[in-house]
Amino acid sequence: MRRAIFPGSFDPLTNGHLDIIRRSAPLFDEMIVSVLNNPEKNPMFTVDERCEMVREVLPSVGTGGCSMLVEAFSGLTAHFAREREATAIVRGIRAVSDYEYELRMALMNRRLEPTIETVFLMAGEEYSYVSSTLMKQVFELGGRVNGLIPELVEKKMGEKNGDDQSGSPRTDKYSGRSRR
Numbered sequence: 001m002r003r004a005i006f007p008g009s010f011d012p013l014t015n016g017h018l019d020i021i022r023r024s025a026p027l028f029d030e031m032i033v034s035v036l037n038n039p040e041k042n043p044m045f046t047v048d049e050r051c052e053m054v055r056e057v058l059p060s061v062g063t064g065g066c067s068m069l070v071e072a073f074s075g076l077t078a079h080f081a082r083e084r085e086a087t088a089i090v091r092g093i094r095a096v097s098d099y100e101y102e103l104r105m106a107l108m109n110r111r112l113e114p115t116i117e118t119v120f121l122m123a124g125e126e127y128s129y130v131s132s133t134l135m136k137q138v139f140e141l142g143g144r145v146n147g148l149i150p151e152l153v154e155k156k157m158g159e160k161n162g163d164d165q166s167g168s169p170r171t172d173k174y175s176g177r178s179r180r
């Protein structure tokens with residue numbers, strides 16, 4: 001049984017995450033999309049909301065026969081991977097900046113759990129600039145992020161912002177005034 005975890009904050013899920021899932025899942029028998037419980041980071045969505053969104057969107061992604069699970073976790077990724085008897089940790093790399101961070105994490109995780117390999121996939125070209133943080137920033141300032149995040153996620157972000165879904169600018173949480 002080849003089991004992998006794909007850990008992240010998924011706050012929120014983007015099409016970049018889904019691209020990594022679609023391309024990496026066929027390499028494994030089972031994959032656990034592992035949603036980090038990080039309330040101290042003041043996430044836009046609770047960990048339960050994030051898990052729910054991933055669960056709702058996943059069936060639309062072809063995973064090549066790989067069984068998909070979604071689970072929240074806290075603490076060290078390497079420990080969670082060991083608890084679940086995973087043999088691999090899947091991560092995506094977008095740019096050099098990701099590489100530096102990911103290298104540190106992969107080396108530390110290998111030190112903690114030498115038998116678990118981190119498997120990296122390069123970002124798809126069309127999503128190589130997509131991050132959850134950028135999606136939230138653009139959305140909150142009234143920009144369009146359609147095509148970069150699943151429609152369901154866009155809808156949930158609108159609900160969080162008390163938005164009318166018309167694409168009109170949202171309150172600027174950074175300056176506290178409305179931008180037009």
Ligand SMILES: Nc1ncnc2c1ncn2[C@@H]1O[C@H](COP(=O)(O)OP(=O)(O)OP(=O)(O)O)[C@@H](O)[C@H]1O
Nearest residue numbers: 008009010016017091092093123127130131132133
């Ligand atoms: N567009 C993307 N293409 C490829 N990999 C991605 C993409 N977005 C995220 N990833 C990868 O998915 C994993 C989980 O990432 P994470 O949940 O931190 O998303 P993120 O977009 O980096 O969010 P944040 O902006 O909050 O850090 C990481 O390995 C990250 O590099």
Ligand SMILES: [Mg+2]
Nearest residue numbers: 008009131132
């Ligand atoms: Mg990140």
